[in-house]
Amino acid sequence: MSKKVIVLGECRDGSLRNVTFEAIAAGKTIAEGGEVIGVLIGESVSQYASELIQHGADKVLTAEDQMLKHSTSDGYAQAFLPILEKENPDAIIAGHTSMGKDFTPKLAARLGTGLISDAIDVSVAGGNVVFTRPIYSGKAFEKIISEDETIFATIRPNNIAPLAQDESRTGAVESMPVNITDIRTIIKDVVKKTSEGVDLSEAKIIVAGGRGVKSADGFKPLQELADVLGGAVGASRGACDADYCDYSLQIGQTGKVVTPDLYIACGISGAIQHLAGMSNSKIIVAINKDPEADIFKIADYGIVGDLFEIVPLLTEEFKKLSVST
């Protein structure tokens, strides 16, 4: 049965985040030929509306106000609830990002509906919308069917393939009236800790270092490899605790959850808490001098050896490939 699906878009640093397009693809599957409505909330977001349509949205609703410059659950709820009242959707999809994790549980509580969080796949079977999500730190997967009148879910970045951009697609863009009365959380300033470059949570390639990297300087060869591959650098908590790098790079149970196409783990033992953040990567390469290291149990390719010899060799080889192509 066709459905009406609302997809909440997310902009950051002057562009739409890729997870928005992945959420539209999920929305298309759920809609089964019905309408997919993109929603953009922020200070000046209507400029992104056509991109949503080119990636599959049928129409876009925008809610703009200078008080929505930064995402706060208070402000977003006040802008989003009138849209939900107007459209009465069968399903709402958002990204499982910092913003989504903050905003969606509160909104679900306001709507009195359940929330299926961190889904990595969605399909329709026997008339039901079925979400797949990892549980027990990624050791198992569960399939969930929502019994709520409105299906509400967040999707993990980098798992659902977005639709190809079609620049010939057109659709209506409607500006919604916004009446923000009270925002209890005031964001006065945003201080970025991560360096310029590829966003770790959306990176297709990650070169991650652990305690085996031994120092902050030890991360330099990893950064060089990441740069050659167009990827991002990540870290284990061991490396962050040892002050080799910033906690914003931490991957794992208490860090970021990533799903790149390629994850190169350098000097990381493979503790369960680290695996919780990266074990769903498509290809895992482990470099460790201990052949018994647990990381090799989940690696697709393993290199037993000293990372300080192997990483520069890989960088040189990839450099040659990028020059010859």
Ligand SMILES: Cc1cc2nc3c(=O)[nH]c(=O)nc-3n(C[C@H](O)[C@H](O)[C@H](O)COP(=O)(O)OP(=O)(O)OC[C@H]3O[C@@H](n4cnc5c(N)ncnc54)[C@H](O)[C@@H]3O)c2cc1C
């Ligand atoms: C509640 C809780 C939450 C946690 N959350 C997280 C989390 O989110 N993320 C996380 O990562 N951890 C987390 N941890 C910590 C986790 O248990 C491990 O302690 C941590 O992942 C270990 O980091 P590591 O693999 O870098 O270090 P180690 O376990 O010390 O491993 C270092 C590895 O480097 C190898 N090595 C050393 N020198 C070289 C070399 N020259 N070349 C190649 N290999 C070398 C060694 O053989 C070893 O395997 C958490 C723990 C708890 C209790």
